[in-house]
Amino acid sequence: MNLNGTITLAHGSGGRAMHQLVDDLIRSTFSNPLLEEGEDQARIPLAELVAQGDRLAFTTDSYVVTPLEFPGGNIGTLAINGTVNDLAVGGAKPLYLSCGFIIEEGLPLETFARILQSMRLAADEAGVQIVTGDTKVVQRGGADKLFINTAGVGVIPAGFNPSAGGAQVGDAVIVNGWLGDHGAAILNARGDLALEADIESDCAPLNALVEAMFAVCADIHCLRDATRGGLATVLNEFAERSGVDIVLKETALPIRTPVRGMCEILGLDPLYLANEGKLVAVVPAAAAQAVLVAMQRIPEGRDSRIIGEVLEGDGHVILQTAFGGERIVDMLPGEQLPRIC
Numbered sequence: 001m002n003l004n005g006t007i008t009l010a011h012g013s014g015g016r017a018m019h020q021l022v023d024d025l026i027r028s029t030f031s032n033p034l035l036e037e038g039e040d041q042a043r044i045p046l047a048e049l050v051a052q053g054d055r056l057a058f059t060t061d062s063y064v065v066t067p068l069e070f071p072g073g074n075i076g077t078l079a080i081n082g083t084v085n086d087l088a089v090g091g092a093k094p095l096y097l098s099c100g101f102i103i104e105e106g107l108p109l110e111t112f113a114r115i116l117q118s119m120r121l122a123a124d125e126a127g128v129q130i131v132t133g134d135t136k137v138v139q140r141g142g143a144d145k146l147f148i149n150t151a152g153v154g155v156i157p158a159g160f161n162p163s164a165g166g167a168q169v170g171d172a173v174i175v176n177g178w179l180g181d182h183g184a185a186i187l188n189a190r191g192d193l194a195l196e197a198d199i200e201s202d203c204a205p206l207n208a209l210v211e212a213m214f215a216v217c218a219d220i221h222c223l224r225d226a227t228r229g230g231l232a233t234v235l236n237e238f239a240e241r242s243g244v245d246i247v248l249k250e251t252a253l254p255i256r257t258p259v260r261g262m263c264e265i266l267g268l269d270p271l272y273l274a275n276e277g278k279l280v281a282v283v284p285a286a287a288a289q290a291v292l293v294a295m296q297r298i299p300e301g302r303d304s305r306i307i308g309e310v311l312e313g314d315g316h317v318i319l320q321t322a323f324g325g326e327r328i329v330d331m332l333p334g335e336q337l338p339r340i341c
Contacts, residue, residue: 001025007107012137022135025109026101029116030123034096034131042131044096044153053155057092059083060151066339068115068145070189072181072201075148076115078276078341080122080130081205083152085225088207089279091162091214092154094126099133100149105140112146126205128152160214162223162281167242171221171310172288174281176209176295177254177303178202179231183273184259186340187266195265197258204277209300213281216294222282225275227341229332232271234280235317236331245313246282248329250322252307271319272332274340282310 001024010017027035034042049056063079073081080097087094099119103112123130181202188197206225213220222242224234231253239246255270263270277300283291288306295301317329 001109003109003113005109007103007105007109007112007137009105009137009139011103012135018135025113026116026133026135029120030130032129032131034129042096042098044131049095049155052093053157055156057087057090057154057156058151059086060149061086062147062149063341064144064147064339065186065341066144067189068111070201071185071199073203073276074115074118075146076119077122077203079148079150080119080126080128081203081276082227082341083150084126084128085206085279087152087154088205088210089162089223089225090156091160091223092156094128094152094154094207096131096153097123097128098151099130101133101135102143102147103135103137104143104145105137107145115146122205126207159218162220164222164224164237165241166221167238167244167246167282167310168221168284169244169310169312170285171282172285172306173235173246173248173308173310174283174288174292174295174304174306175226175231175254176206176279176301178256178259179226179254179275179278180259180263180270180273181256182276183230183337183340184262187337188262193266195262197262199256199258199262202275202277204300206277206279206300209279209295209298212294212298212301213291216290217283217287219287220281220283222280224280226278226280227276228274230270230272230274231280232269232317232329233331235329238282239313239317240315243315245311245316245318246308247311247318247320248308249320252305254303254305268336271329272336274337276341285309
């Protein structure tokens with residue numbers, strides 16, 4: 001297919017142009033046996049699912065990030081990794097994804113092809129298949145270049161049941177590395193503030209990391225990826241639903257100097273910045289070191305560290321500052337940065 005042109009309304013009309021777009025570009029990029037059946041649905045053998053676990057996990061998400069491409073990823077890698085991670089932190093082994101595109105008339109075909117290829121590479125890295133999907137084209141001004149919706153199916157192994165309400169007094173809180181990179185990278189990539197900072201998104205799949213954690217501790221109490229709302233929002237959900245306080249040590253928080261500096265200039269709090277390759281785990285104190293070591297052996301967990309603990313309380317997140325004081329880290333009433341995923 002010639003990639004020199006742009007998306008036109010004909011690419012969504014159901015005719016020859018649409019079939020060329022779907023067959024010559026989308027289906028050929030995502031090629032796999034289930035997709036190649038060419039039906040309006042993916043037909044997945046149940047025996048393969050049952051053999052891998054005792055529960056089915058199903059999730060969906062939509063992606064509207066701007067700009068479409070940014071240091072460390074693009075809207076396509078976000079769509080794949082974000083859906084994979086939503087399954088993984090629920091204890092599931094991600095297997096199959098759907099993908100729906102809403103494309104604005106005028107999007108360069110070359111840009112679309114580049115995003116599709118990045119999605120295929122991300123899916124291969126995560127070990128999942130894109131097995132069904134849909135494509136719609138809207139007139140100029142009807143969308144902002146490209147929106148993507150994905151849904152994912154995975155299987156949860158017996159005995160793995162992390163829950164936002166599972167935190168217990170004495171537990172340790174662990175993150176798998178640097179916080180706020182994605183939100184800072186998107187803000188910087190928009191170019192509105194003329195800041196000079198070398199920051200890349202942390203967009204990455206976390207399923208291999210979760211498998212390594214589960215291998216050494218089947219009793220992970222809470223597990224969530226810290227996307228919109230960042231670390232602070234996730235921990236507030238854990239604290240409220242578990243009926244405990246979570247205490248963080250500011251000196252233990254992994255925040256890169258450029259991210260911290262950007263936040264200081266703009267009056268932002270890095271604890272609320274979005275991440276796309278970071279998870280937060282609450283684990284029994286007795287297992288914390290074993291989990292930490294297992295995480296650090298995986299590339300996505302190399303910089304993992306323990307950042308706090310669970311205490312008796314009534315649903316607060318408390319930050320012990322570097323100066324010896326304490327402050328409440330509440331849930332934000334709104335979003336610091338819009339359209340970051």
